[in-house]
Amino acid sequence: MLAQFLQFLFSGVTVGATYALAALGFTLIYNASNVINFAQGEFIMLGGMLAVYFTQAGLPLPVALLLAILIPAIVGILVEKLAIEPVKGAETVTLIIITIGASLVIRGLIQVWLGKNTFSLPAFSGDEPIQILGATLLPQSLWVLGVTALVVIALWYFFNRTLQGKAMLATSYNRVAAELVGINTSWVLFMSFAMSAALGALGGILVTPITLTSYDVGIMLGLKGFVAAVVGGLGNGLGAVLGGLLVGILEAMGAGYISSSYKDAIPFVLILLILFFMPRGLFGGKSTDRV
C-alpha cells in the first residue's frame, strides 16, 4: 500500500521536475516579453536528442551534455533574434503563431536529421535501483531531482543577488520603467530566451534515460510545462516549480490509481479546474489592470 504510493510519488516527482524546468522556461520568457513560447517543448526534445546524438558519436558524457545544452540555447537566441524581435508589439495571437512556427521548424529539422526512431540515453550512474520502504527509486531520478534543485537555487541567487538578475526582474515588473533607469531590455529578452532554452534542454537531457526520447516528445512535454506554469500562476518562478511537481505527482497518481490510458488528460483536467476555481493559479498574486 505505502510501497505502491511511494512508487507513484517517485515517478511523479521525477517527471514533475522536468515539467518544473519547462515551466520555469515559460515563466522567464513570459516575464520578459509577455510571449507564451510554444516552442518551449522543442527545447526539451532538442536537449534529449542532441545528448543521444553526441554520446553515440563518441564524445565523453560531460562534453556531450554541455553541447546538448549550449546548442538549444543558441537556437533559443536565434528564435528570439530572427522571429520575436522583428515583431515587437504584435498581437498575442501573432506571437503565438510565430512560436508555433518555430517549434514546427525545430521538430521538422530533427525529424529529417535524426529520423523518427525512439532513442535512449544510458543512465548517468548505473541502473541499480535503490530500495526505499518497498518502493524502488532509479539513481537517475536522484540526478533529475538533484540537478533541478541546484538550478532552482542558482536561479534564486541570480534573480535576488545579482545585478543582471535584478535587471531582468525589473523588466518583468515594468518594462518602460526599467528602460528609464537604464536597463537594456533587449538584452533581457535575449537572456530570457537563452536561459529558458537551456533550462528546457537540461530537463530533456536528465529525463531521457528514464522516459526515452524521439523527435515528437516536445509537444506534450511543452504543453504540460505550460500547464505547470499556469497552475503556479503564470509569471511566478517558485509557483512554476511547485506547479511542475504538482502536475507530475497528480499525473503519476492518476495513472496509477485511476486509469493509465487517461494519464495525459490529467494535467489538462487540472488546468480546467484551476481556471474555474482559482483563476490566478495556485500561487499567483492578485493583479490589477490600468485602464
Add this chain to the structure above:
Amino acid sequence: MKKNVYLGLYIVVAILLVLPFVVPNSFYLDLVIRMAINAVIVLGLNLLIGFAGQISLGHAGFLGIGAYASAVLPTHFGWHPVVAMGAGALVTAVLAGLVARPIFKLKGHYLAMATLGLGIILNIAIRNEAQWTGGPDGMPVPTMGLFGFELASDKQWYWVVALLLSVSVWASLNLIDSPFGRALRALHGSEVASQVVGVDVVRYKVAIFVMSAVFASLMGSVTAHYVGFVTPNLADFFHSIELVTMVVIGGMASVYGSLVGAVLLTALPQALATFEGWETVAFGSILMLCMIFMPKGLVPTLAAKFGKGD
C-alpha cells in the same frame, strides 16, 4: 461603403457557381470541397479571434464532437443523421458555454489555455473509448440522407457545401454590421471602454465563442458525412493550430481573409507533399515568415497596400 459591402459576396458566389465546371478532375473537386468546409469553420473562428480578440486552441475538439456525433449516434443507436448532427451541435454549445462563462470573467489569454485543455481531453477520450469510436483507427460514417434523397456524389456535396459557405459569408457580413457586431468590435478595441458604454462584455464573449464552436461542430458533422470516415486526427491539437493559422494568415477580423486563409492552408499540405520529409519544416517556415512580414495577415496587408480600406 454600404453599397459595396456585398460586392465581395457576389464575387464569392460567382466563383462558387463557376468552379465545378472548371475543376479538371475529382481530385481537385475534393480539394475545393475541403477548402470550402474549412472556410466556414474559419469564418466562425475569425469572429472569435478577430472581432472578440480571443483565441481558441481547441476548436478541433468541437469539430470532433460534431464529427463523432454523426458517426457514433447513427451507427450505434440508429439515430437519423440530421438529428445526430443537431445533437452534436447542442452538446458543443452546452460544453462551450459551460467552459466559457467562468473563463471570460478573467482577463488575458486564459481561454487559449482552457480550450487547449478541453481539446486535448476530448481527443484523448476519442482515442481511448474504442468500443464507441474505433479508437485511433477511426470509424466509418453512414451516408447523409434527407427526405429520401441521399447525398453521395462529390458533385452533390459540392453544392451543399457551396451553399453553406455562401450563407456563412452573408451571415458574417451582416453580423459584423449589426449592433451585436459593433459591440464585439468595441470589445476588441477597448474592453473597459465598451463596458462603460454598457456592453455586457462577458455575455457577448460567451455568445461569440459558443457560436464559433457550434459552427465548428456542424462542419465537423458535414466533414464526417462527406468523407465517410472519421479519425481522431480530426480533433487533435495540430488541427486546432491549423485552423487558428488559417485565421491569422488570411487576416484577423477580415471575412474575405478567412476565405483566403482557408483556401491557402488547405492547399499548402498538397503543395508541400513534393518536399518529401521536409513538409513540417516548410510549413513552420511559411507560418513564421507570414507572421513576421505580414503580422496583420494577407488580405488586410494587401488591402492597405492597394489603398482600399478593408
